[in-house]
Amino acid sequence: MTDRAQRTIALAGATGDVGGRVVSALARRGVALRALVRNGTPAxxxxxxxxxxxxxxxVNFADHAALTDALAGVECVVSVLNGLEPVILDLQGRLLDAAVAAGVPRFVPSDFSLDFTKTRPGDNRNMDLRRRFMARVDAAPIHATSILNGAFADxxxxxxxxxxxRFRRILYWGDVDQPFDFTTKDDVADYTADVALDPAAPRFLRIAGDVMSSRDLAALMTRLEGRAWKPFRAGGLGRLSTLIRIARALSPQTDxxxxxxxxxxxxxxxxxxxxxxSPLDNDRYGKTDWTRAEAVLAPTV
Known part of the structure; x- marks a missing residue:
């Protein structure tokens, strides 16, 4: 294996929040990082x-030849693009095609979510987009690794x-003891950098900086604030589904x-x-400094 200082990773989405953090994490590892930005990106x-x-x-992402040239000699393309179908399927699809044409061996798609492989089609628009892109990348002659991290703890x-x-309540739907996965953006970025440098990374890696239920969060806030916090049940999942349908019908079209x-x-x-x-892959790269929910919430008290 070559020295890390000579290894080259390409990243799309470097000007975004999570993308910028991935840039920093890769830089800490001494990687040569090509941050692909659109023509006309402000100085x-x-x-x-x-x-x-x-x-x-x-680079012009619509120019297949130019995009392919920009990926020459790269060992992994990391996508941290964020958007709807024109971004997740179209733009990211062009990035995938160029990576294949350039002979890039590995690709990390912009998933960074809960486990969309287990959710129901039609229940979540953004997860459906990821599921559609999963079918595309799995059909391509390239090794892909998706990183699933639950919700951003931030x-x-x-x-x-x-x-x-304001109310000292933890709002929840359904079961107060249902565990949730939370991972900070910095921890996701740090882990992503390790994945980008790992030629043996599997198809899916699942991480969580902390796993807490609504009851756990109420107990944590009670301890941090020194005043009683309580879980507040807003309703069951059926009621939540009804509210989603109403909110979506009344919301203006937006990108x-x-x-x-x-x-x-x-x-x-x-x-x-x-x-x-489940299962979690937190230990794969020896990372032990995962940020817990307490560290995220303590500054707010």
């Missing part, structure tokens, strides 16, 4: 990639309607990947247990 965004240790490579601090500080009703679909897949990750 400030490219400078941010350089500051993290990546080399921006501007969302517990306010973006996800679970921890409600945003996470409108409110999509977040509700994600919560349903977690609350039902269908998206639960």
């Amino acid at each position: 400030a965004a490219q400078d941010a990639v350089r500051a993290r240790g990546g080399t921006p490579v501007a 969302l517990l601090t306010g973006q996800a309607p679970i921890v409600l500080p 945003a990947p996470f409108p409110a009703w999509q977040g509700m679909q994600y919560v349903r897949d977690m609350a039902s247990g269908r998206g639960k990750l």
